[in-house]
Amino acid sequence: MELPFSESFKIKMVEPIRKSTREERETWIKAAKYNLFNLRSDQVFIDLLTDSGTGAMSDRQWAAMMLGDESYAGASSYYNLKNAIKNILGFEYFLPTHQGRAAENVLFSALVKEGDVVPGNSHFDTTKGHIEFRKATAIDCTIDEAFDTTIDHPFKGNLDLNKLEHVLQSHPKENIPMIIVTVTCNSSGGQPVSMQNMRDVYAMAKEYGIRVLFDSARFAENAYFIKLREEGYADKSIKEIVREMYTYADGMTMSSKKDAIVNMGGFIALREEELFKKASQFNIIYEGFVTYGGMSGRDMNALAQGLDEGTEFDYLETRIKQVAYLGNKLKEFGVPVQEPFGGHAIFVDAKRFLPHIPKEEYIAQTLAIELYKEAGIRGVEIGTLLADRDPGTRENRYPALELLRLAIPRRVYTNNHMDVIAVALKNVFERRNEIKRGYAILEEAPIMRHFTVELAPTVKETV
Structure with missing residues (x-):
């Protein structure tokens, strides 16, 4: 007889909760x-x-917190996180922030201006809020299947390429600072984006000279669905899938309170050095120095460990x-x-x-x-x-x-x-x-x- 499925952890500490009338x-x-x-x-x-921020950290994350370096500048915890982001996600440049909406605030301050349009797949609340606060417009290009809860489509988070191309053709390039791909797509029901769709969106974006940014709060869960549902990925590890995903992105924002399993934290990761330098100015204004960005050293250590655990x-x-x-x-x-x-x-x-x-x-x-x-x-x-x-x-x-x-x-x-x-x-x-x-x-x-x-x-x- 096949053994039943069981959790991949055991419980070490409990917290009481009260039943009310x-x-x-x-x-x-x-x-x-x-x-x-x-x-x-x-x-x-x-x-x-x-x-978001409500998960239970592991023993290894708690142990990593005890080794946190709280130096204001150049802390070892910053370099631990920098190495984790480079090794797992493949980005050379990164800025820590205290959470995901802070990452959006910093990056959008460098990119979004009044009159811009930002196409994507069902932008979530803070993303749309930061866009509209700057008097720009978020345009939803999600596939129609996402809006019928009875349809069994494996990748309801996908962008409709026809909708996306219509946006790119209808607006000047200088008014489209980026395309946002949310993985997984929260507003459509936590639905994943396929690797093929990421590849196609990136190819179209490069044709028009537009950046692609991943809203990455649940990127590891997206990779899991690619492994289970997309042809050609069943034998690949989650980390291998994640590395390929981010070859189709020029940058990312991350609310680390989700798939990195920490209670507080976020970051921006980029390929462009010039954009990194521009965003760094806003990071210092809004968050803190570029090597801590609103995070304590112990939290950066826990985040680095969480990125590793969350992609297993x-x-x-x-x-x-x-x-x-x-x-x-x-x-x-x-x-x-x-x-x-x-x-x-x-x-x-x-x-x-x-x-x-x-x-x-x-x-x-x-x-x-x-x-x-x-x-x-x-x-x-x-x-x-x-x-x-x-x-x-x-x-x-x-x-x-x-x-x-x-x-x-x-x-x-x-x-x-x-x-x-x-x-x-x-x-x-x-x-x-x-x-x-x-x-x-x-x-x-x-x-x-x-x-x-x-x-x-x-x-x-x-x-």
């Missing part, structure tokens, strides 16, 4: 103005708000199979989800789950609130709130997908927790017709509103 949760979410970001962590039983097959198989375990449980219960499953999260199709809720009442947010009330599980809306308003008209942008993202922290929860999540969503699904209305905005920020928005039910609650 439904009455407590209804009080807490009301006080939080129906924004799950406003909840205290001790008001949450299973926290799936994000997989056994770790990735454990991580991604747990995501699939939850996805399969939800499918068994009839809960509509984005298929095939992504690498870091399960994305519930809120439009199919709650088809009777008007789009103006924030369908995915309504579902997220119901799941929290049901079992103290905190997910996050990837829908109209996150899509924000059109900078010109100030009208809501209604995306093709309204998703509830259940982002699973790395090496944190067991499959028993996944069972609890699945049953909780099943319970909500079975009473979905009792959920009559959604929510209205009371107050919002002018950009990236979903983090701090305040909401109220559109009908008076009876509790």
Whole structure:
């Protein structure tokens, strides 16, 4: 008999979590103005708000932290990270930053100006925010299959080459500072980009003289899917696949809080020395000196170790199979989800789950609130709130997908927790017709509103 699949780690330390009552949760979410970001962590039983910075570091990462060099300039920890980036990703130049959005802020300050357009595959919230803050425009060139959660396409993160070429032909070269390829593509459901698509995008970009930048938060998970799904890569190691991926990029930003499994950290990696020098000026202004960039030496050491561990097959198989375990449980219960499953999260199709809720009442947010009330599980809306308003008209942008993202922290929860999540969503699904209305905005920020928005039910609650 074949042995069942098991985790590639054992547990050394545990952290207690508290179960609350439904009455407590209804009080807490009301006080939080129906924004799950406003909840205290001790008001949450299973926290799936994000997989960013919420993972459990390994014994080797903790050991590396003890060897951190906290010198202001030229620390050995900086050179450890520099060597890891060069060896694993192949980039000569890099700048440390305190997290991914900081990397975007620094690099986009050097590249993006008013009137520019930045094509890519479903830019995520901070990426689009940094572009639009500079009065430029993010243009989505994702393939159409990504927006139908019922289609089983192996690489729903791919860019549509016809859409991309239309953008490149329609705008002057000087107004296209880069093409952004997000690996994996978070906004479309944690979906991977194929190696062939990376190759084709890069070839087209070079034809037009445009840079290609990878948003690399979950690059290792993307490599795992290439190994499993793309012809010619089954016998290659994850590190071999990663090295080839980055031959089709001129630079990258990285939120290391995802696939490098650290609690804080990020970086920019580049091939162009001149762009590195230009970005370095902004790094010093916004982050810190170029050899620490907002990071402590111990965190750079942990990041360097995490890049190595995060690009090992056994770790990735454990991580991604747990995501699939939850996805399969939800499918068994009839809960509509984005298929095939992504690498870091399960994305519930809120439009199919709650088809009777008007789009103006924030369908995915309504579902997220119901799941929290049901079992103290905190997910996050990837829908109209996150899509924000059109900078010109100030009208809501209604995306093709309204998703509830259940982002699973790395090496944190067991499959028993996944069972609890699945049953909780099943319970909500079975009473979905009792959920009559959604929510209205009371107050919002002018950009990236979903983090701090305040909401109220559109009908008076009876509790």
